[in-house]
Amino acid sequence: MRNFVFLLVCVAVAIVVFFAARMLHNDYIFFAGYTVLQFIVLATAWNILGGYTGYVNFGSAAFFAMGAYATVFFHKLYPQPIPVLIVIGGIVSGIVGFGMGYLTLRLRGAFFAIATLALAVVLQTFVVNWDYVGGSRGAYIIRPNENALVGPYIQYLFVLMLALVVIALVCARVIERSQLGYGFATIRDDELAAEACGVPTLRLKLIATTLSGALMGMAGAPFPYYIGYLQPSSAFGLEYAVNSIAMPMIGGTTSWVGPLIGAILLGSLQQIATVTISSAVNLLIVGLLLIAFVIVAPNGIVGLVQDTLRPRAK
Amino acid sequence: MLRKASSLGSAWGECVGLSFDLLINALIAGILLGGFYTAVTIGVSISFGILDIVNIAHPAFIILGSYIAYIININFGVDPIVISIVMLPAFYLLGAGIYQIYYEAFERRGQESLRGLSFFFGLLFVTEVTLILVFGVDYRYVEASYIGPSWRIGVMDFPLRMLVPCVAALALFVALQLFLSRTFIGRAISAVAQDQLALRLMAASPTRIKRIAFGISIATTAVAGALLIIIQPVEPSVGREYIGRVFAICVFGGLGSLPGTVIGAMLIGIVESFTATFYGPSWAPAVAFGVLLLTLAFRPAGLLGR
Numbered sequence: 001m002r003n004f005v006f007l008l009v010c011v012a013v014a015i016v017v018f019f020a021a022r023m024l025h026n027d028y029i030f031f032a033g034y035t036v037l038q039f040i041v042l043a044t045a046w047n048i049l050g051g052y053t054g055y056v057n058f059g060s061a062a063f064f065a066m067g068a069y070a071t072v073f074f075h076k077l078y079p080q081p082i083p084v085l086i087v088i089g090g091i092v093s094g095i096v097g098f099g100m101g102y103l104t105l106r107l108r109g110a111f112f113a114i115a116t117l118a119l120a121v122v123l124q125t126f127v128v129n130w131d132y133v134g135g136s137r138g139a140y141i142i143r144p145n146e147n148a149l150v151g152p153y154i155q156y157l158f159v160l161m162l163a164l165v166v167i168a169l170v171c172a173r174v175i176e177r178s179q180l181g182y183g184f185a186t187i188r189d190d191e192l193a194a195e196a197c198g199v200p201t202l203r204l205k206l207i208a209t210t211l212s213g214a215l216m217g218m219a220g221a222p223f224p225y226y227i228g229y230l231q232p233s234s235a236f237g238l239e240y241a242v243n244s245i246a247m248p249m250i251g252g253t254t255s256w257v258g259p260l261i262g263a264i265l266l267g268s269l270q271q272i273a274t275v276t277i278s279s280a281v282n283l284l285i286v287g288l289l290l291i292a293f294v295i296v297a298p299n300g301i302v303g304l305v306q307d308t309l310r311p312r313a314k
Numbered sequence: 315m316l317r318k319a320s321s322l323g324s325a326w327g328e329c330v331g332l333s334f335d336l337l338i339n340a341l342i343a344g345i346l347l348g349g350f351y352t353a354v355t356i357g358v359s360i361s362f363g364i365l366d367i368v369n370i371a372h373p374a375f376i377i378l379g380s381y382i383a384y385i386i387n388i389n390f391g392v393d394p395i396v397i398s399i400v401m402l403p404a405f406y407l408l409g410a411g412i413y414q415i416y417y418e419a420f421e422r423r424g425q426e427s428l429r430g431l432s433f434f435f436g437l438l439f440v441t442e443v444t445l446i447l448v449f450g451v452d453y454r455y456v457e458a459s460y461i462g463p464s465w466r467i468g469v470m471d472f473p474l475r476m477l478v479p480c481v482a483a484l485a486l487f488v489a490l491q492l493f494l495s496r497t498f499i500g501r502a503i504s505a506v507a508q509d510q511l512a513l514r515l516m517a518a519s520p521t522r523i524k525r526i527a528f529g530i531s532i533a534t535t536a537v538a539g540a541l542l543i544i545i546q547p548v549e550p551s552v553g554r555e556y557i558g559r560v561f562a563i564c565v566f567g568g569l570g571s572l573p574g575t576v577i578g579a580m581l582i583g584i585v586e587s588f589t590a591t592f593y594g595p596s597w598a599p600a601v602a603f604g605v606l607l608l609t610l611a612f613r614p615a616g617l618l619g620r
Contacts, residue, residue, distance in 0.1 A: 056431045058370070103611050110368040111565070111610055113431055115603075117370060118558030122603040129596055136596075188428075238554070242439050249432055280447050287440035294429040294436065295419045 051253030067220025089221030097213020252302025348583025349480025379539020409532025568616030
């Protein structure tokens with residue numbers, strides 16, 4: 001019941017955000033906002049695996065790009081509406097996440113992290129060599145100008161991303177408060193003890209990997225329509241990997257609020273820095289913030305806020 | 315011999331002769347490449363294999379080593395390998411410093427898995443972006459007398475550009491192997507992996523030993539970086555290709571075993587070279603990943619693993 005209320009609140013906030021953005025009569029808001037929303041989905045997805053179970057995924061870019069390339073593939077094969085493509089992208093990335101997890105999660109945690117790093121390189125190699133989806137030259141996706149329901153196409157993409165944000169946040173919160181979430185937390189705290197107590201750790205980890213991968217793929221699926229011209233180096237960009245780690249780490253990894261705060265803060269900061277300084281400098285800022293936060297504030301902004309509130313409550 | 319056979323006029327003979335040359339040269343290229351991969355991986359064998367520190371920023375330090383070799387080589391004309399040997403103490407100190415931060419912030423608090431990994435990922439990223447900001451994304455290269463010429467023995471081709479790094483890398487391996495097996499500190503480093511308490515009872519501080527070992531691991535990147543820029547022109551994001559490769563070699567060879575690392579590096583070098591020759595160079599990066607997944611699925615201990 002509380003989850004249902006949470007869903008309603010999320011939908012209401014999303015509707016308010018959309019109409020507020022529309023009031024500004026500026027398409028740039030939608031372009032910039034889309035990127036921020038996309039990072040909210042990625043950060044939340046990353047956190048379901050990284051924050052809840054403690055397994056680090058460095059291959060967010062790979063899962064994201066898989067969603068994007070699934071779109072390119074089906075766009076060429078037989079054009080379909082984007083919501084269908086989002087589902088397909090989610091299924092493809094989810095399956096890859098499951099396969100990767102099955103091969104590496106039975107071993108020590110570090111192997112999974114390394115394998116995800118390598119996965120990005122290998123998938124990029126495949127895409128570069130696959131002419132059907134454009135190879136190293138990249139692929140053009142011509143997007144329509146208008147959508148019958150929403151109006152300008154960028155607003156339509158924005159609405160879709162908002163919907164994905166709602167789905168991701170609801171997923172994260174439902175998991176957090178469920179038996180599944182407690183299972184994840186036991187893995188994070190002490191996997192050996194959890195195993196000894198009869199927690200089916202491998203199955204839980206596979207659920208987390210699949211779900212997290214699927215959400216990342218869903219975030220990537222509308223991307224070709226947003227960017228218009230998809231290149232392997234832009235889809236597999238390291239900034240997706242680093243941002244989807246940095247945002248939850250800076251926001252706080254233990255609850256769904258952390259990635260949301262981190263993504264909104266860092267995402268908007270980067271949009272501003274890209275316009276005012278340069279895109280290389282803003283990536284440097286993200287990297288430095290990530291290092292600073294993991295050393296100084298291990299529980300992120302949420303942790304800092306809790307620490308300042310707690311003494312007052314006593 | 316095979317060339318003579320083809321003089322009979324058979325196109326098939328010509329074909330075999332050619333592919334025999336191709337085969338033997340692909341094999342040589344693979345072995346030389348594998349030698350170089352030894353230098354790239356040996357530091358990870360120490361940090362990940364022995365100390366259990368997942369330093370995914372290792373390739374970033376290699377690129378840093380490449381750029382230092384590049385700056386000094388272009389300005390003063392010093393040989394890149396000589397530069398790397400001079401730079402060893404500086405890289406050692408860098409490594410020792412990073413370990414100190416890592417220890418204070420993560421290892422002591424027992425948070426190395428999630429936050430420690432993110433820390434190294436951040437280091438990797440910051441190093442790469444800083445190099446891009448300073449040097450741009452142009453490819454840089456060094457000049458040395460052995461870049462260009464090659465020795466020919468029969469149909470076999472030994473480009474010095476590959477042979478010199480291979481020999482230097484094997485020398486590095488021999489030196490490290492002797493250090494680890496013959497000196498007190500070297501043996502203490504091996505002991506850290508097995509039993510830290512016992513080490514403490516022997517009046518050796520595990521933290522100090524690990525700091526030294528991590529310093530050595532980073533010091534090897536100075537050499538690996540110089541060798542890399544001898545072999546190929548370097549730009550800041552080249553390091554990314556090596557992340558999967560070094561860990562694949564390290565796991566494939568067997569964690570913590572330096573001889574295993576050499577064998578693993580050679581085998582992966584050979585397979586990559588054959589892949590590049592017969593399927594095209596753009597497929598080579600996928601080899602290491604395939605090997606990594608197969609190793610993890612079938613023999614997680616690696617070739618010479620404990």
